[in-house]
Amino acid sequence: SGDVDVAQVGTILRALGTNPSEALVEDLVMDCDEDDSGTLSFLEFLHVVARRATSLFLDGGLSTGESVEAGRDFQRGYNQARQRADMLQAEHAELLQAFEIFDRDNSGTVSKAELLDTLTRL
Secondary structure, three states, X not given: OOEEEHHHHHHHHHHOOOOOOHHXXXXXXXXXXXXXXXXXXXXXXXXXXXXXXXXHXXXXXXXXXXXXXXXXXXXXXXXXXXXXXXXXXXXHHHHHHHXXXXXXXXXXXXXXXXXXXXXXXX
């Protein structure tokens, strides 16, 4: 679904090689779950983790240098994911605009008649 259940945040962070305290996990969840829905969008989750990556890896037992490098790697991965999400969002908007050309009565669907009409006008 693209969402992360707040109950899974600690497990996910531990799978990434960190060892956050429950207090830190709760703090991260509060930063992310602004609407108290019990789920976080994946990008919201990545954003908060990226901001705190170095300290999370330090808490996981890595040396300072390793933690800084792991934090940078995570930040680079986050930036790439964010760029891809932005691109997909722009592509989605373009597709909706193209669809609106066919959907002449703004019903949210394209009827056979609308499709034929539009194609004959091209």
